[in-house]
Amino acid sequence: MNVPTMAEMMAQGKQPEVLFWVGCAGSFDDRAKKITKAFVKILNKANVDFAVLGTEESCSGDPAKRAGNEFLFQMQAMTNIEILNAYEVKKIVTACPHCFNTLKNEYPELGGVYEVMHHTELLKSLVDEGRITIEGGEFNGKKITFHDPCYLGRSNDIYEAPRELIKQLDAELVEMKHCKSNGLCCGAGGAQMFKDAEKGTKEINVERTEQAIEVKPDIIATGCPFCNTMMTDGVKITNKEDTIEVLDIAELIANANKL
Amino acid sequence: MDYLDNIAFAILLVLGIGFFVKNINKLTRNIKLGKDIDRSDNKKARWKNMAMVAIGQSKMVKKPIAGVLHIIVYAGFIIVNIEVIEIIIDGLFGTHRVLSFLGGFYNFLIGSFELIAFLVLITVIIFWIRRMVIRIPRFWNKEMKGFPKNDALYILYFEMVLMSLFLLMNATDVHFQDMNSGNLISQFLSPLFNSFAPESLHIIERSAWWIHITGILVFLNYLYYSKHLHILLAFPNTFYANLNAKGKFNNLEAVTNEVKLMMDPNIDPFAAVPEGAENQVPGKFGASDVTDLNWVQLMNAYTCTECGRCTSACPANQTGKELSPRAIMMKTRDRLEEVGENISKNGELVDDGKQLLNDYISPEELWACTSCNACVEECPVNIDPLSIIIDMRRYLVMEQSAAPQELNMMMTNIENNGAPWQYNQMDRLNWKDE
Numbered sequence: 001m002n003v004p005t006m007a008e009m010m011a012q013g014k015q016p017e018v019l020f021w022v023g024c025a026g027s028f029d030d031r032a033k034k035i036t037k038a039f040v041k042i043l044n045k046a047n048v049d050f051a052v053l054g055t056e057e058s059c060s061g062d063p064a065k066r067a068g069n070e071f072l073f074q075m076q077a078m079t080n081i082e083i084l085n086a087y088e089v090k091k092i093v094t095a096c097p098h099c100f101n102t103l104k105n106e107y108p109e110l111g112g113v114y115e116v117m118h119h120t121e122l123l124k125s126l127v128d129e130g131r132i133t134i135e136g137g138e139f140n141g142k143k144i145t146f147h148d149p150c151y152l153g154r155s156n157d158i159y160e161a162p163r164e165l166i167k168q169l170d171a172e173l174v175e176m177k178h179c180k181s182n183g184l185c186c187g188a189g190g191a192q193m194f195k196d197a198e199k200g201t202k203e204i205n206v207e208r209t210e211q212a213i214e215v216k217p218d219i220i221a222t223g224c225p226f227c228n229t230m231m232t233d234g235v236k237i238t239n240k241e242d243t244i245e246v247l248d249i250a251e252l253i254a255n256a257n258k259l
Numbered sequence: 260m261d262y263l264d265n266i267a268f269a270i271l272l273v274l275g276i277g278f279f280v281k282n283i284n285k286l287t288r289n290i291k292l293g294k295d296i297d298r299s300d301n302k303k304a305r306w307k308n309m310a311m312v313a314i315g316q317s318k319m320v321k322k323p324i325a326g327v328l329h330i331i332v333y334a335g336f337i338i339v340n341i342e343v344i345e346i347i348i349d350g351l352f353g354t355h356r357v358l359s360f361l362g363g364f365y366n367f368l369i370g371s372f373e374l375i376a377f378l379v380l381i382t383v384i385i386f387w388i389r390r391m392v393i394r395i396p397r398f399w400n401k402e403m404k405g406f407p408k409n410d411a412l413y414i415l416y417f418e419m420v421l422m423s424l425f426l427l428m429n430a431t432d433v434h435f436q437d438m439n440s441g442n443l444i445s446q447f448l449s450p451l452f453n454s455f456a457p458e459s460l461h462i463i464e465r466s467a468w469w470i471h472i473t474g475i476l477v478f479l480n481y482l483y484y485s486k487h488l489h490i491l492l493a494f495p496n497t498f499y500a501n502l503n504a505k506g507k508f509n510n511l512e513a514v515t516n517e518v519k520l521m522m523d524p525n526i527d528p529f530a531a532v533p534e535g536a537e538n539q540v541p542g543k544f545g546a547s548d549v550t551d552l553n554w555v556q557l558m559n560a561y562t563c564t565e566c567g568r569c570t571s572a573c574p575a576n577q578t579g580k581e582l583s584p585r586a587i588m589m590k591t592r593d594r595l596e597e598v599g600e601n602i603s604k605n606g607e608l609v610d611d612g613k614q615l616l617n618d619y620i621s622p623e624e625l626w627a628c629t630s631c632n633a634c635v636e637e638c639p640v641n642i643d644p645l646s647i648i649i650d651m652r653r654y655l656v657m658e659q660s661a662a663p664q665e666l667n668m669m670m671t672n673i674e675n676n677g678a679p680w681q682y683n684q685m686d687r688l689n690w691k692d693e
Contacts, residue, residue, distance in 0.1 A: 055686075
C-alpha cells in the first residue's frame with residue numbers, strides 16, 4: 001500500500017492530483033480503517049496521484065458544529081484551512097460525508113475553497129474514465145441495498161454515484177421503501193454518534209436496519225463510516241449478522257477486484 | 260331605504276378588511292422582531308422556487324393522495340374567489356349578478372365555479388375523514404391536542420359551509436335556474452326547493468348570499484389566529500427560503516471575528532478597548548428566545564400549517580423521542596405571539612420572565628435531533644425547523660456550557676487532540692502499517 005503524505009510530496013517538490021482527507025473515523029475507528037485501506041488500494045490500483053495529510057490532519061469540526069459549538073468548529077476549520085492552503089490543495093476526496101459536507105460547504109466562507117468530492121464520486125469518475133474496471137463475479141446474484149447517508153444525500157443531493165457503482169457489480173440493487181431523499185437517518189448525525197440517544201421507545205439504527213431487512217438484502221451498502229457503525233450494530237441487534245453484511249462502496253469494489 | 264342593504268354591506272366590508280389589515284400589520288411587526296438576514300440574493304432562483312413549490316405545489320404531491328386533494332382545494336380557493344368580485348360589486352351597488360351581461364361566458368364561469376365548489380366540498384369531507392375517521396397518525400401527535408386540533412376542524416367546517424352556501428345560493432336563485440345554463444351542480448339541488456313559495460326562495464337565496472360573504476370575511480380574519488395563514492405566507496416563505504445545500508449551516512460571523520483574534524499572533528492581548536466600545540455588551544451566541552432568531556425563521560413559524568409531514572419523517576420522533584419538528588415551529592409561533600401581545604400591551608417588550616428555551620422548547624427536544632434534514636426536505640412550503648434547533652443548541656453550548664456530558668467529552672477531545680475520541684494526533688497515520 002502506497003500512502004504518501006503531503007509533507008513527503010512537498011519535500012520531493014511534487015503536488016498530488018488530489019488530497020485524500022481520511023477523517024477521524026477513517027484514521028482511528030477499527031471498522032472505518034478497513035474502508036480507508038480499501039479505498040487506498042483502489043487509488044493505488046488506478047494509479048491516482050494522491051497524498052494524505054497524515055499527522056497534520058485534524059477533525060474537520062463537524063461534530064462540534066452540529067453540537068452547537070461554533071467556536072470549536074471555526075478554530076478547527078481555520079487551523080485546517082491554514083494547512084490546506086499552505087500545501088496549495090485544490091482538490092480533496094474523502095470517504096466521510098460529514099467531512100465532505102463541512103469541507104465543501106462550510107470552509108469556503110472561512111477562506112478554504114477547494115473542489116471537494118465524496119469517494120463514491122471519485123470512484124465513479126475513475127470507472128467512467130476507464131482507469132479502473134469493476135469485476136462483477138464476486139457479487140453475482142447478490143442483493144445489495146444502499147443506505148443513503150444524510151450528509152451525502154439530502155444535504156448535498158448526491159444519490160446516483162453510489163448506485164451507479166453498485167450496478168456495475170453485477171449485483172441486484174434493491175431499494176428500501178425509504179430511500180434517496182426520503183431515506184431514514186442511521187441515528188448518528190448531529191453529533192448523536194458521541195452521546196447516548198435521548199429517551200425514546202426505540203433506537204434509530206434498529207428502525208433503519210429493520211427497514212433494510214424488509215427488502216431481504218445480502219449486503220447493506222453505505223458510504224459513511226458512521227452509518228456503517230450504526231447499521232453494523234443494527235444488524236447485530238436484530239440477529240442478522242450471519243446473513244447480512246454491512247460494507248462501504250469502496251470495500252465492495254476492492255472485494256470485487258480482489259484487492 | 261333601498262340603500263340600507265348597500266350601506267350595511269359597505270360597513271361589513273370595511274370592518275372585515277380593516278380588521279384584516281390590522282392583523283397583517285401585527286403579523287409583519289412580529290416577524291420583524293427577528294434578526295436581520297440577507298435573502299435578497301439570486302432573485303431568479305427565488306422566483307423559480309416560489310413558482311415551483313408554492314404556486315406549482317411540487318412538494319405537496321410527494322404524498323400523492325394528500326397532494327392531489329390539496330391541489331383541488333387550492334385551485335378552488337383561487338377560482339371560486341373570482342366570484343367574490345361579483346359579490347362585492349353586487350353588494351355595494353345593489354345589482355344582481357352584475358357580470359351576467361357576459362352571457363355564455365358568464366354561465367361558463369359560474370358552471371366552473373359550481374363544479375370546483377362541489378369538488379372542494381367533497382375534498383374537504385375526505386380531509387375530515389382522513390383526520391377524524393382514518394385518524395392518520397401525523398394528525399394525532401401530542402402537540403395536536405386542544406386548539407391545534409380544533410383549528411384544523413374549524414377550517415374544514417368553514418370551507419364546507421362556504422361551498423354549500425355558494426351552491427345553495429345558486430340553487431335558490433329562480434331567475435338563474437330559469438336560464439338553465441351554468442347551473443352545472445345547483446340544477447340537482449333546486450328540485451329540493453320545488454315546493455317552496457317564490458318569496459321563501461328569495462329569502463333563502465338572500466340569506467345564503469349574506470352568510471356566504473360574511474363567512475368569507477370572518478374566515479379572512481380568522482387566518483391570523485390560525486394555522487391557515489399558509490395560504491398567504493407560503494408565497495413569501497418559499498421565496499425567502501434557504502437556497503444553499505441543506506447540509507451547509509451558517510458560520511456565525513461574530514465567532515469568526517473572535518477566532519481570528521485568537522489565532523492572530525500579532526494581536527496585542529493587552530490593547531486598550533477602542534474608544535466608545537467600553538460599554539458595548541457582546542452579542543449573544545445562538546438563540547434562547549424568538550428575538551434571537553432571524554425574521555425568516557419567524558415567518559416560517561407563522562407559515563407552518565401543522566400538516567406534520569416533518570414530524571412523521573423525523574427519525575427521532577419515529578423512535579419515540581420528545582422531539583417533533585412541527586412542535587418546534589408551533590412553539591416558536593406561540594412564544595412569538597406572546598411576545599407580540601406583550602409589546603401591544605406595554606408599548607415595548609417588558610421582561611415577562613419567560614423565553615423560548617425551557618418555557619416552550621426543552622433541551623431534551625433539541626438534543627434528540629440528528630440534523631438529518633428530513634424535516635426540511637419534507638416541508639411542502641420550505642420551512643426549516645433544523646436551523647432553529649441548531650441556533651438553540653448554540654445558545655446551550657456557547658452561552659450556558661450546557662451540552663450533555665458525553666458531548667463535552669467529545670469536544671474536549673477535539674480541542675486537545677484533534678479528534679472526537681481520545682487518540683493522539685500523532686497516531687493518525689498508523690492505519691497504513693496495521
